[in-house]
Amino acid sequence: xxxxxxxxxxxxxxxVIFLALWEGLVWVMGWPNYxxxxxxxxxxxxxxxxxxxxxxxxxxxxxxxxxLIVAIIVGTAIGMIMGFSRTMRDALYPLxxxxxxxxxxxxxxxxxxxxxxxxxxxxxxxxxxxxxxPIAVSVSIGLxxxxxxxxxxxxxxxxxxxxxxxxxxxxxxxxxxFGALKVAVTLAFIGTNLMEIVSPHGRGLGALFDSxxxxxxxxxxxxxxxxxxxxxxxxxxVVVWLERTFAGWAERESH
Amino acid sequence: MSPLIDIKGVxxxxxxxxxxxxxxxxxxxxxxxxxxxxxxxxxxxxKSTLTRLVAGLMMPDExxxxxxxxxxxxxxxxxxxxxxxxxxxxxRTILQNVLLPLEIVPNALKGKxxxxxxxxxxxxxxxxxxxxKRPSELSGGMRQRASLCRALVHQPDVLILxxxxxxxxxxxxxxxxxxxxxxxxxxxxTAILITHDLRESxxxxxxxxxxxxxxxxxxxxxxxxxxxxxxxxxxxxxxxADRLAILRQQIEIAQGRTEAEVEG
Numbered sequence: 001x002x003x004x005x006x007x008x009x010x011x012x013x014x015x016v017i018f019l020a021l022w023e024g025l026v027w028v029m030g031w032p033n034y035x036x037x038x039x040x041x042x043x044x045x046x047x048x049x050x051x052x053x054x055x056x057x058x059x060x061x062x063x064x065x066x067x068l069i070v071a072i073i074v075g076t077a078i079g080m081i082m083g084f085s086r087t088m089r090d091a092l093y094p095l096x097x098x099x100x101x102x103x104x105x106x107x108x109x110x111x112x113x114x115x116x117x118x119x120x121x122x123x124x125x126x127x128x129x130x131x132x133x134p135i136a137v138s139v140s141i142g143l144x145x146x147x148x149x150x151x152x153x154x155x156x157x158x159x160x161x162x163x164x165x166x167x168x169x170x171x172x173x174x175x176x177x178f179g180a181l182k183v184a185v186t187l188a189f190i191g192t193n194l195m196e197i198v199s200p201h202g203r204g205l206g207a208l209f210d211s212x213x214x215x216x217x218x219x220x221x222x223x224x225x226x227x228x229x230x231x232x233x234x235x236x237x238v239v240v241w242l243e244r245t246f247a248g249w250a251e252r253e254s255h
Numbered sequence: 256m257s258p259l260i261d262i263k264g265v266x267x268x269x270x271x272x273x274x275x276x277x278x279x280x281x282x283x284x285x286x287x288x289x290x291x292x293x294x295x296x297x298x299x300x301x302k303s304t305l306t307r308l309v310a311g312l313m314m315p316d317e318x319x320x321x322x323x324x325x326x327x328x329x330x331x332x333x334x335x336x337x338x339x340x341x342x343x344x345x346x347r348t349i350l351q352n353v354l355l356p357l358e359i360v361p362n363a364l365k366g367k368x369x370x371x372x373x374x375x376x377x378x379x380x381x382x383x384x385x386x387x388k389r390p391s392e393l394s395g396g397m398r399q400r401a402s403l404c405r406a407l408v409h410q411p412d413v414l415i416l417x418x419x420x421x422x423x424x425x426x427x428x429x430x431x432x433x434x435x436x437x438x439x440x441x442x443x444x445t446a447i448l449i450t451h452d453l454r455e456s457x458x459x460x461x462x463x464x465x466x467x468x469x470x471x472x473x474x475x476x477x478x479x480x481x482x483x484x485x486x487x488x489x490x491x492x493x494x495x496a497d498r499l500a501i502l503r504q505q506i507e508i509a510q511g512r513t514e515a516e517v518e519g
Binding site for chain 2: 153155159249
């Protein structure tokens with residue numbers, strides 16, 4: 001099989017099989033759609049609310065992406081501080097772990113009260129808070145595990161710390177960074193939706209989910225879940241593409 | 256003529272939680288220009304500390320390190336280093352890896368001239384045709400060859416080799432010994448080589464320095480006349496066997512056994 005063809009064909013077939021199994025399961029068990037909607041129930045839901053899906057989907061997407069960008073900037077900065085200074089690593093690690101251990105669902109009402117009415121800001125803030133941790137940890141590990149020989153090779157030539165960072169430390173950390181970014185993408189979606197669902201303000205796919213719940217429109221709720229999954233897949237593959245572009249060297253050719 | 260590398264009475268201790276840990280205690284090494292000094296000694300006797308001192312990566316507590324008539328007071332771009340771990344940058348091609356020092360050293364070759372020099376060195380070590388490969392596509396021995404080119408590309412005064420062949424299999428290692436002689440014939444350099452391998456030390460070195468156990472001092476120096484065309488066969492002569500026997504004995508003394516025990 002042609003490799004490009006396989007790359008698109010195999011996942012496509014997998015999705016079709018998954019949908020068929022889902023449809024079959026609901027049909028065999030005879031579940032009503034308020035217990036478990038089937039893929040065929042979703043099509044009318046999408047048809048009826050198509051414009052809402054587009055608008056809400058976009059709201060969820062841009063706030064997730066902005067939250068993620070903030071997480072990358074702040075996470076990388078914290079990672080650099082911890083990667084280069086042992087003292088800062090010892091100082092910040094317990095704080096970070098503690099912060100990460102707090103379930104973000106409990107933070108949502110606090111944030112919502114703290115910045116009443118600033119819905120976009122609140123949502124971005126939660127998306128950021130939930131997703132920066134893996135980035136900070138991976139960057140700090142990448143930098144602190146740099147073998148001393150790499151540093152020595154450049155230092156013996158009189159290179160400055162900045163040169164060592166740009167020429168060696170940064171590129172060497174990229175594979176770990178992208179690994180963490182893949183985790184962060186999914187987390188950021190959870191953050192955005194948490195805010196949209198727990199503190200509803202009529203925006204985003206989370207709000208659409210909530211209105212499905214209020215109106216007992218179960219197929220709509222399932223349709224929102226699938227839309228979220230689709231957005232997640234799109235964003236994930238954007239990260240994969242970035243990784244290939246900037247850290248493609250780390251990929252071993254498969255034999 | 257003053258020697259190229261002159262290490263005089265160097266003492267050094269690392270500070271640890273249990274107080275100072277002396278590693279070097281009265282080290283004297285002298286290498287003439289174009290010389291090849293092999294340093295052997297028991298494990299953990301401070302051989303790597305010696306390379307870091309010569310490279311200017313650290314300063315000794317006492318004593319002096321002179322390079323080319325100048326006292327070493329910090330890193331200088333006139334050394335080239337190669338380690339047991341070839342530490343090539345995986346995201347660069349072999350050619351770009353070799354060019355790395357030229358991007359850092361001031362007044363270095365640039366552009367086409369730099370690339371020509373890197374290609375010349377790669378051909379010297381037998382890596383012609385591998386310039387555009389990534390390090391991950393090369394074997395351990397080939398990576399070490401590339402690392403050697405990187406150490407030589409900026410025409411350093413001193414080549415510092417810290418067990419560069421230690422992790423290679425025996426045949427590859429012997430190939431690389433021969434390569435070192437071939438390169439030296441076309442591209443003369445002064446080198447200080449840290450090694451655990453006595454055969455390597457007498458094949459490559461024209462001077463073998465035996466360090467005592469920690470804290471290390473210069474225990475024994477052997478001078479070896481260099482033949483014009485060294486080959487691996489030189490290792491299988493009676494002179495070579497005698498030299499190895501003497502060095503073995505010195506190492507056993509360095510490891511702390513008494514001369515009586517060694518002879519007995």
